[in-house]
Amino acid sequence: SMYLMNDRFVKDDEVTISIEDRGYYFGDGVYEVIRVYGGVMFTAEEHIGRLYESAEKIRMTLPYGQEEMIDNLSRLVTDNGVKEGHVYIQATRGAAPRVHQFPGEAITPVITAYTKSYPDDAPAAEPAKLKSVADIRWLRCDIKSLNLLANVMAKQEAYEAGCYEALLHRDSTVTEGSSSNLFGVKDGVIHTHPVSNFILNGITRRVIMQCCEELGQPVQEEPMSLEDVYSMDEFFLSSTTNGILPVSEIDGRRIGDGRPGPVTEKLMEAFEAKLPEPVAT
Numbered sequence: 035s036m037y038l039m040n041d042r043f044v045k046d047d048e049v050t051i052s053i054e055d056r057g058y059y060f061g062d063g064v065y066e067v068i069r070v071y072g073g074v075m076f077t078a079e080e081h082i083g084r085l086y087e088s089a090e091k092i093r094m095t096l097p098y099g100q101e102e103m104i105d106n107l108s109r110l111v112t113d114n115g116v117k118e119g120h121v122y123i124q125a126t127r128g129a130a131p132r133v134h135q136f137p138g139e140a141i142t143p144v145i146t147a148y149t150k151s152y153p154d155d156a157p158a159a160e161p162a163k164l165k166s167v168a169d170i171r172w173l174r175c176d177i178k179s180l181n182l183l184a185n186v187m188a189k190q191e192a193y194e195a196g197c198y199e200a201l202l203h204r205d206s207t208v209t210e211g212s213s214s215n216l217f218g219v220k221d222g223v224i225h226t227h228p229v230s231n232f233i234l235n236g237i238t239r240r241v242i243m244q245c246c247e248e249l250g251q252p253v254q255e256e257p258m259s260l261e262d263v264y265s266m267d268e269f270f271l272s273s274t275t276n277g278i279l280p281v282s283e284i285d286g287r288r289i290g291d292g293r294p295g296p297v298t299e300k301l302m303e304a305f306e307a308k309l310p311e312p313v314a315t
């Protein structure tokens with residue numbers, strides 16, 4: 035399959051990345067993952083919009099515009115024959131001798147993208163178990179930065195405890211997952227952390243909020259406490275790759291009866307109704 039490298043489509047043995055790339059040295063860059071359903075990218079404008087926002091927040095100017103970026107990614111999806119899968123795109127500040135301060139104007143960002151196709155026989159996801167892990171990330175979690183060390187450590191801690199995802203908390207305030215947003219349901223009301231510098235403003239979260247509005251489903255954008263989450267009637271996480279994923283257990287404590295609850299199921303249905311119609315082949 036082909037890769038996007040800056041504005042060129044190349045085979046894997048033609049990808050040339052410098053050992054001095056600032057992504058490699060510093061994690062100095064930003065990225066996005068866009069889900070492909072039935073051969074069509076879902077919410078591509080929102081993802082690419084956020085990519086450019088993240089770039090701007092780290093004072094990085096991407097060498098071409100959002101429309102061209104989306105065109106390049108759709109071409110990659112089509113050429114690679116992706117039906118169910120995703121596109122990953124990242125942009126680093128470029129390659130230059132290692133000093134922390136930005137390189138000069140002559141150094142331009144390095145963009146790379148690849149696609150991943152999911153197997154046809156992928157089983158439906160089981161409800162997830164979560165493990166609470168202290169959120170030790172920096173204070174700009176609104177930026178989708180390549181610096182994911184704290185997220186990696188948190189996810190690994192969850193995996194080693196037999197869990198699918200970490201439930202991150204700053205003191206007793208629950209923020210988000212290591213690669214997802216989190217939602218609890220109590221007495222018919224959805225609770226989730228407000229959009230701030232402490233979480234990534236997830237694109238899936240935005241779609242869920244839209245569904246809630248359309249369904250008249252009440253949402254309270256107030257942080258949950260660690261104590262609150264254990265007694266939620268329902269719990270779910272959201273991300274581009276998982277969509278809406280019900281949660282059955284947090285720190286070994288069962289949520290509801292461990293099966294997806296009525297509010298979660300209603301939202302999953304509303305979410306699915308928003309997915310693109312498969313393109314005819």
Ligand code: PMP
Nearest residue numbers: 213214215234236237238273274
């Ligand atoms: N928070 C974090 C820290 C993430 O890495 C992700 C997934 N990239 C999300 C939330 C969910 O965001 P989205 O729905 O845009 O994938």
